Amino acid sequence: MAVPSKHSVAAAPTAPVREKTAHLLLRAWCIFVLFLALSGVAWVNAIGTVATGALTIASGIVSVVLWLVVRPPVQWRRLPWFPVAYMVWAGLSIAWSHWPGxxxxxWALLVITSLQGLFVAAVLTWRELVRAIASALKWCLGLSLLFEFIVAAFIRSPLLPGFVIPENPAADPIVYWCRGNLFNDGRIQGIYGSANPLAAACLLAIIVFAIRFASRAPRRSLLIVWIAVAAFLMYRASSATIYLAAVGVLVVLATVLLMRTAQRPGARTKWYVLFAVVGLGGALTAWLLRGRIFAALGRSADLTGRETIWQSVLDRTAQHPVVGNGFATPWIPTDPHFDGWIIDHGQTVMQAHNMWIDVSMQLGVVGVVLLALLYLAYIWRSWFFAVDRPRWDLHADRPYSPLTLLPTLVGALLLVQGLAESEPLLLWGWMAVVMLAFKIKQSPHVGVGRIEQRVAIERGELIDAAPPEAGAQR
Structure with missing residues (x-):
């Protein structure tokens, strides 16, 4: 008679596989790099220009060293070549620049920012990349809210850069790092010292947190809280440009989701035509009714004096329309060519408040064309990355990943913001374009390919196996 055995025939239990400490530290460094870019001029206001420059250079050196040590698999032939061409032209402009210093x-800042974007995209998977961006944004929003609360509740006075409490009220509140408006109806600025960059970071945070929520990330209830915090800060920052950018992001999101419902190739044509008509009609209506729209948003029809700035910049563009006057992003206010050139609220302006006009003055028609090609290539790849079903073999029924929405929504945000600001040309705006363009070209499928599979474990969860060459067939 058979007797049940007391010894199990199954494999002995083992502890779940976890990420190595070295990779956890690497991801923590990537979060710091992203926070360094996303926090903008907060570092300048906190520790000064010289210390911020030293920190930026040191962080770039550390990232290069880590890249050489980690040696992630990179297809060097698939670099984002238009950003590289733009950087090369900007570097060459030093030879004829009117302000070579x-x-x-x-230009050194541009190169470091680009290298940081390439580094983060090379060492992190798509899931880790979105998670790291979310973590960096939490630091930006959390510190902004805490900073505003401390100034309003304890200092009870506006704060100047360098944590200086002014003895006498400033002639114009624009000079304050924080105005202490959290408990009144004034605009808040967070750690940025300006409401517009804070609002842009908040809109980016809402996009990233919502994508994380849709991808069923852990602790989804906390993501809802962070979305509410971002929405509150964006409302209190009250940036008309970012409100319009939010509308643009929603339109792009609706278009992508409708495109995903198409069952055959020709079914998308009607949606393209419909949204082209709606987009052009909406843009024309917004331009004709811009006075009423900006009045409703509490702004003047000339975008709070931006038209005057644009005219001054275009006058300088006309001096050297083809090759430009020399790269300068941002304008350094201590340079004699910019010091006192354009004054707004008693302060020297550091940007043209329009990235296209800014580039035309710096790099001429050649630079504008390169920037246009850069964004055209980025939007093209990110669009089909979002609307095409993931496929590298005969299986055509794989589900869409919410992570693929990130590049195209970020592109919509930057393009609208670039109409009234120059931030997309530097810091996180430039880094996002380089980083996401590079990531799409290296890993056109989420979780598939050599780069994606190099990190096989994320929070103890295995990534599905796939042939190493799968990610390179698109």
Missing amino acids: TSAIT
Whole structure:
């Protein structure tokens, strides 16, 4: 008679596989790099220009060293070549620049920001990348809210850069790092010292947190809280440009989701035609009714004096329309060519408040064309990355990933913001374009390919196996 055995025939239980400490530290460094870019001029206001420059250079050196040590698999032939071409042209402009010192310094900043974007995209998977961006944004929003609360509740006075409490009221509140408006109806600025960059970071945070929520990330209830915090800060920042950018992001999101419902190739044509008509009609209506729209948003029809700035910049563009006057992103206010050139609220302006006009003055028609090609290539790849079903073999029924929405929604945000601001040309705006363009070209499928599979474990969860060459067939 058979007797049940007391010994199990199954494999002995083992502890779940976890990420190595080295990779956890690497991801923590990537979060710091992203926070460094996303926090903008907060570092300048906190520790000064020289210390911020030293920190930026040191962080770039650390990232290069880590890249050489980690050696992630990279297809070097699939670099984002239009950003590279733009950087090369900007570097060449030093030779004929009217402000060579400013050109050299700002070009070095551009190169470091680009290298950081390439580094983060090379060492993190798509899931880790979105998670790291979310973590960096939480630091930005959390510190902004805490900073505003401390100034309003305890200091009870506006704060100047360098944590200086002014003895006498400033002639114009624009000079304050924080105005202490959290408990009144004034605009807040967070750690940025300006409401517009804070609002842009908040809109980006809402996009990233919503994508994380849709992808069923852990602790989804906390993501709802963070979305509410971002929405509150964006409302209190009250940036008309970012409100319009939010509308643009919603339109792009609706278009992508409708495109995903198409069952055959020709079914998308009607949606393209419909949204082209709606988009052009909406843009024309917004332009004709811009006075009423901006009045409703509490702004003047000339975008709070931006038209005057644009005219001054275009006058300088006309001096050298083809090759430009020399790269300068941002304008260094201590340079004699910019010091006192354009004054707004008693302060020297550091940007043209329009990235296309800004580039035309710096790099001429050649630079504008390169920037247009850069964004055209980025939007093209990110669009089909979002609307095409993931496929590298005969299986055509794989589900869409919410993570694929990130590049195209970020592109919509930057393009609208670039109409009234120059931030997309530097810091997180430039880094996002380089980083996401590089990531799409290296890993056109989420979780598939050599780069995606290099990190096989994320929070103890295995990524599905796939042939190493799968990610390179698109």
